[in-house]
Amino acid sequence: SNELTQPPSVSVSPGQTATVACSGEKVGSKYVCWYQQKAGQSPTLVIYQDFKRPSGIPERFSGSNSGSSATLTIRETHIMDEADYYCQIYDSGKWVFGGGTKLTVL
């Protein structure tokens, strides 16, 4: 199965480190991308190829992938990081998204 599972929600205090997990049978053998979607906005790419950041994405955002789980880590979390985060892989000619994780910063 190429399904991706994410926790529905994660909470973090400002300044702390947030981690968002993405698990699935195919995760460890595929490159994982992460997208951030703030309320009322279109998604934005924040991590590609497991751990690489597009230009303009702060170094606070990092990614890792091993075994059957990938992780998005946000250090020194800001209020502006509050958003939904989606993981994604490409498998057998199809793009697959995880169900999304709502990150709350409070």
Next chain:
Amino acid sequence: EEQLVESGGGLVQPGGSLRLACAASGFSFSGDEMNWVRQAPGKGLEWIAYISGDGSTRDYGDSVKGRFSISRDDAKNSLSLEMNSLRVEDTAVYYCVREGDFGDHDAFDIWGQGTKVTVSS
């Protein structure tokens, strides 16, 4: 500025048809792989269609295969999605998305603002 602007969304009855358009600007478009992604109200992202840079290859998600058709017109820097036999569950915001080439791997690096499609009687 690299930009994608969707249009064509609206209210349609079940069983009806709708054609979405996406205008690209600020980047080459010709030769770029393109996709459509949708998001039902309060739900997550769902990839639904892909077209290769030269238009020769098209792939679809299982939920829309046989009903939706993706096409492109490089002369007009435009992408289209023809949607037929629409169902209530097709109600969503539809995003036009560029699939950027990052070397070893692609990723969705440019997203439009989305166009809303409502299927209801």
